[in-house]
Amino acid sequence: MNSAAEAGARAPRLDRCGAQRTDEHLLTTVLAQDDTRVLVWSRHGMLVDTSTPGQPRLVLHYGGPGVPQTVAGQLAIFLGRDENGHAWVALAVDDAGDAAGDDTAEAASEAASSHLVWLGLRDVGFELPPIELDAFMTAQALASWHRTHVRCPRCGAPTVAVQAGWVRRCEVDGSEHYPRSDPAVIMAVIDDRERLLLARSPAWPQNRRSVLAGFVEPGERLEETVAREVAEEVGVTVHDVQYFGSQPWPFPASLMLGFTARATDPTLHLDDAEIVAAEWYSRDQLRSAVDSGALGLPGRLSIARRLIEGWYGEPLVPPVELPFHRPDATTTTNTHQNTHPDKPSSGR
Known part of the structure; x- marks a missing residue:
């Protein structure tokens, strides 16, 4: 742990x-x-x-x-x-x-x-x-x-x-x-140069980035979900999937299960409907982008922030800490439209 x-x-x-x-x-x-x-x-x-x-x-x-x-x-x-x-x-x-x-x-x-x-x-x-x-x-x-x-x-x-x-x-x-909890995986993908993959959903501001995430489908093991979601969204194959930690995320009913994974090949092929931008960041590149305000991080409450900081090695403190909200966020009865705010996806 x-x-x-x-x-x-x-x-x-x-x-x-x-x-x-x-x-x-x-x-x-x-x-x-x-x-x-x-x-x-x-x-x-x-x-x-x-x-x-x-x-x-x-x-x-x-x-x-x-x-x-x-x-x-x-x-x-x-x-x-x-x-x-x-x-x-x-x-x-x-x-x-x-x-x-x-x-x-x-x-x-x-x-x-x-x-x-x-x-x-x-x-x-x-x-x-x-x-x-x-x-x-x-x-x-x-x-x-x-x-x-x-x-x-x-x-x-x-x-x-x-x-x-x-x-x-x-x-x-x-x-x-009984109350439901919808399991979803959220993962820090790292390449062989120790760079971290961050991506942006179409609904997010231009400078916002986070790690990938997605819902567990019926019949899947969690490790399989990690591999499938990364392959679907950015075209990357992963291995060495390791459990990181979990977090309840009641918006409205997600349970986020955090993982780290290693990329077999860093070449990206984006699913444009889900991901509009994705880049690999070295620690120095991420620190510089955060310090300058060029890159916005997930909110401090989220496991996405912990995954990023776990890879970085220490807390990252942006010049201005902004709440991680979608610009058009609304309450909905469709569980899979009200996903974890750190999921670069339009939902299901």
Whole structure:
């Protein structure tokens, strides 16, 4: 395991307490407790306190005897417990089927003071304490899933949230449905001169580059996906595929599995529909391009950045750190259109 992955594994995280979710009274119980941390999630992200420069924190509300009644009708999700045993709950103010939620979120944002702002996970995630990032990631994934799975895939009848927000149950046939995670590989391809391959998707700004990535297809081993995606997108054959680490990427439901791979031949043949530019970079070339602003890197939250910096040997700090957003990024119910932002592809 690489050092970044090891550091992430050691960071404080929530105990998900899966066995407790079957208690149908769990949410009511923990929301009534004064020490329960309650986070508010909306389409706009989460409410963040930015009063201390460089140290944003999620705005935490707390449970209490009257809270279960106050939030009745809203989607609540039990995220787990911290190392002190305190419960963490996400409250989705614009959950599936709740059209009034958008107004609630915007009204709350307008009423907030200047240092309380709604920020998305990609905007603020890297600077959050590990346990808050864990909570944000989990809430983002589950709340997004609830918003797009309000009906049963078997019969089309309405579904309801059960098991503390981790399952949806059909009200007609009783079938239960669980959150999905779509596996995708993301890889640092290196040639025999120790150069790194970076590429640009048609949707990205001219100077933006990242490593290649793609979804795992049915029946594939992960190593096969790495080889297939690299061959399809840039015409390069690879070998010595090695696991690097993983990252949940809830936009809306990807699990990124990082690899390194060696190019057999560095000659590039681009798939113009997927890749509009690709180049091999030496460490000196990459450092110079980053320092001058000629090349924009993936965001610090992403595993793509860790793959690049793992090859480079140390952190890369651009003159200006920009969020890694597609210029036309929108929320969509098509999972394979809302891909990892560091994937140089138009999606599937």
